Amino acid sequence: MSENGDQSAPPFVPPGLAGQTDVVKRCTALVKDFRDGKISKAIASTKIMQAIPSAFMEGGSGEQAAQAYLEILDQTEKELAEVAKRGAGGAGGGRPRSKSPGGGGRRDSRSPSPRRKVDDSMLPWLVEDYILENTLSPTLAKTKAMLANHARDPKYILETIANSAYHISFPESEWLAIVKGQAVDLNKVITSQFSVSHERQRAESIGDDVKLLFGSSTPTKTVSTQSDWITAWTKAAEATTFVFPHRKRELEKYRQYVMDLFTSSAEQVHERIILLDRKLRNEVAGRRDLELGDCAQFGHWERSFLNDNGAAYLESKSKAKDASGSRGGGGSSGGGGDGQKKKEPCNRFNDERCPSSKAACRYLHICSRCKRNHPVTKCDRPAAVPQ
Structure with a gap:
């Protein structure tokens, strides 16, 4: 015919x-x-x-x-x-x-x-x-097509990245997350920024009985301040742009959105903004009709995480309280049997090496010098001169 x-x-x-x-x-x-x-x-x-x-x-x-x-x-x-x-x-x-x-x-x-x-x-x-x-934006359409291509052989994609003369230093596990369209773990990124030791390896399957070896899956440092977030996000955005150059404008728009939230909010709200950021990036990574630059669509998540009566904030607060109680153990050992936070600043937080989040740690994540929400290493107040 x-x-x-x-x-x-x-x-x-x-x-x-x-x-x-x-x-x-x-x-x-x-x-x-x-x-x-x-x-x-x-x-x-x-x-x-x-x-x-x-x-x-x-x-x-x-x-x-x-x-x-x-x-x-x-x-x-x-x-x-x-x-x-x-x-x-x-x-x-x-x-x-x-x-x-x-x-x-x-x-x-x-x-x-x-x-x-x-x-x-x-x-x-x-x-x-x-x-x-045809209703997708050009950025979303290109990202979707590239992710479909990466899924055919993620091991090969990672090898080409590792062998590129222009790739930045970045955790291997998070390179894989970018290649697969998943959200980057900023805690692992900031941990890698300050790590000077070799991490124990772990295997991760990427399909077809193929496994890749990465460092330890447990980050030793967490993003807990605006400064931490900027440090980690800058590296994550650079790595993402390396794989998806067309997303540069989208990532910059999102960075400005989060920075506006930081600068317009009291310092005690910054931890909620960090949680909101994690939620937004996971949400976008799990969809193919939404990009990080669609900031106007994030309003209901903002209310959920940033308002005092927001559902997500109250849920995280409840989990933190439960975690604090369980860490007390119900006994008298360790001086914290009632599960209550101690009123002293956390020494490890001030040394920028506390493995616990602000909510989970039994000590206060505050500066030992000025009592504000940053480690003493970043405090601009001069140390007291001994009399």
């Missing part, structure tokens, strides 16, 4: 599309992509309906043209099934005849992965993705 892509004959033009060369080319290409196994029948059908003007108008020429192409898809599907059946029946007696439509039958019989036994038409989100594809 000439409409199935014979190069020696003009493309099939259904009723209602006479003179609409671009639409005919687009629909013909979609039929060919289906025949070559590049897209599923459901996706081809959806895109054909999108390409034809007035395809959804009942009784119109667009509906007739769409129906004609859908019938071609049905016929192509039957021909491919027949080619596959002949090939399977040969029991090693040779390849299917090359006369199958456009040569696509031979490719379709072997192009799918041996593990791929799924009918895409039964996955409604795939069809929905193609319908909504």
